[in-house]
Amino acid sequence: MTVAVATLVIGVILGYLGQRSRMCFVGGIRDFVLVRDTYLLRGLIAFGLTAWLAFPLAALVGGARSGSFGLSDVVTVVFTILGGFGVGYFSTLANGCPLRQHVLAAQGVRSSIAYLAGFFIGAVLFHAWTAPLLFRWLP
């Protein structure tokens, strides 16, 4: 129950701020490459730096320590690179990262509501279809 309430509250805060700031986690890199605009890129860097500082600080003041990350096999690394590439490429074509699409959908953008429908159906498709297909070919 803690998880549901905490993530709901965090979601409301992030949704409100995301709507006010037009924040997008792929738009920063896109705008910088396209027109050398750094407004969104600064937000992306601020997020990374804050989280990087906050992880050890949270552990210091008694938060749950993150466990060590084990070594990964080649297949996982390749999948992570391919998946990351796909996230970046298709998000750029779709005109915004998943967070931005959620915000746009709540602003009344119909194509983003269609994006969300595909997003949630995609989750079921991945576990029912894509993942079994991928892992059948692998040792």
Add this chain to the structure above:
Amino acid sequence: MTTTTLPAATAVSARAGAVRVTAVHMGIVAGVLAVTAGAFFEVRPPEAYGVCMACHGRDLVNWTINMLAGTHLTVAPASLVFPALTTIGVLLGALLGATTSGEFRWWSPDSSLKTFAYGVLVMNCALLAGGCSIRLLLRSAAGEALGVVGFGGMVVGVVLGTFWLRWRATR
């Protein structure tokens, strides 16, 4: 509705109730909240799971389907008892921001069929990589090598996608 001829952004910032937030503010708050969720509010395991639009959306959808249809679709350990509601929260928060600032309006800048396909593709890629753009960066910040690798792949994808958009526009 406003009938002013000012550009939308200027008109909005002049209205009462329209709060100015920059991307840097949003980034700092999101970073603190994402870490706090994992460290103090049990949004773990997996590690660095505080905010992720793809994984949390997956948890919510699969948990609901498992509940209703008795299936056994994958759900992250953090969302086993009750799922993460980040997606719903973001939708509510953005709706609040849009309505209080007068920015809510029905329109469609793109073909819905095309964005539907992009939605399916982004979700599948995100679950393959183990996180959307936000969580890939969060994992990198937590010091996971795999997260850095995924984030690097994402940056390359965004740059190539931007080049493709520019090539198509100038052709």
